[in-house]
Amino acid sequence: MRRILGARLFAAILLAVAVPLGWLLLEYARGVAPWVSLQQHALLYSYMLLSVLALMTLLSYYRYRIERGLRKLSITDPLTGLYNRRYFLSRLNDEFLLYARQPRPVSLIFIDLDHFKLINDRYGHQSGDELLVAIARVLRTSSRSEEVVARIGGEELCVLLPNCTQDQAYTAATRFHRAIETMAALSTEGEAIAVTASVGVATTNDQISSDKLLFKAADVAMYQAKQSGRNQVVVAGLPR
Numbered sequence: 604m605r606r607i608l609g610a611r612l613f614a615a616i617l618l619a620v621a622v623p624l625g626w627l628l629l630e631y632a633r634g635v636a637p638w639v640s641l642q643q644h645a646l647l648y649s650y651m652l653l654s655v656l657a658l659m660t661l662l663s664y665y666r667y668r669i670e671r672g673l674r675k676l677s678i679t680d681p682l683t684g685l686y687n688r689r690y691f692l693s694r695l696n697d698e699f700l701l702y703a704r705q706p707r708p709v710s711l712i713f714i715d716l717d718h719f720k721l722i723n724d725r726y727g728h729q730s731g732d733e734l735l736v737a738i739a740r741v742l743r744t745s746s747r748s749e750e751v752v753a754r755i756g757g758e759e760l761c762v763l764l765p766n767c768t769q770d771q772a773y774t775a776a777t778r779f780h781r782a783i784e785t786m787a788a789l790s791t792e793g794e795a796i797a798v799t800a801s802v803g804v805a806t807t808n809d810q811i812s813s814d815k816l817l818f819k820a821a822d823v824a825m826y827q828a829k830q831s832g833r834n835q836v837v838v839a840g841l842p843r
């Protein structure tokens with residue numbers, strides 16, 4: 604990004620110099636010697652140079668702001684403001700590129716809300732939406748800055764934990780699970796909504812050695828949590 608900004612500033616300076624130069628050439632074509640023209644209109648040339656430079660810098664800045672906004676939109680889930688599935692999978696892939704060079708534990712937590720259909724049916728879709736937003740807020744505040752929290756499907760959320768052992772991931776998963784269970788949520792009518800989640804945790808090891816395998820292992824662990832009665836945390840590969 605810094606290189607792009609540098610290139611744009613360079614282009615702005617070039618154009619700012621080119622405009623008064625072009626004017627100087629026109630003057631020359633009219634028969635006025637360049638140094639005479641420069642002496643006569645020094646103020647005009649300085650003004651041209653500065654205003655073109657200011658205009659181009661301003662345009663570059665706005666373009667940068669727009670591009671940054673578009674990039675943010677392309678990686679964000681519009682409802683919750685969490686990262687979206689595409690961004691999450693690409694970060695997971697990046698983590699494994701690092702892992703190939705320097706193996707260190709990577710963990711993934713898969714969170715699926717329990718009976719979300721019933722919540723929608725009972726309190727309405729709008730309340731369901733607001734609940735998702737509130738859960739996203741809870742996850743964001745209970746996660747660390749290096750962790751990537753994403754909404755990867757309707758009521759499915761994932762957290763990527765770089766450089767995180769199985770024990771640490773289990774502690775984090777329990778923290779998320781508890782935070783969801785104890786959050787105070789209200790429907791649009793003001794009724795209290797109780798919500799729980801089934802959580803799967805997986806960490807890299809000899810068998811789980813790629814991004815796809817890690818994702819799959821956490822998904823399977825989450826499914827086991829559902830099968831075992833929901834509202835619990837299951838760690839991949841550990842007896843329950």
Ligand SMILES: Nc1nc2c(ncn2[C@@H]2O[C@H](COP(=O)(O)OP(=O)(O)OP(=O)(O)O)[C@@H](O)[C@H]2O)c(=O)[nH]1
Pocket residue numbers: 682715716717718719720721723727728729730731732735756757758829833
């Ligand atoms: N309000 C709201 N509901 C959503 C959204 N995305 C998905 N859902 C709902 O989430 C529900 C998911 O239903 P299921 O896949 O049957 O899962 P569940 O009811 O949570 O049941 P279990 O996962 O088995 O505990 C569906 O009713 C979807 O309509 C959303 O953005 N907003």
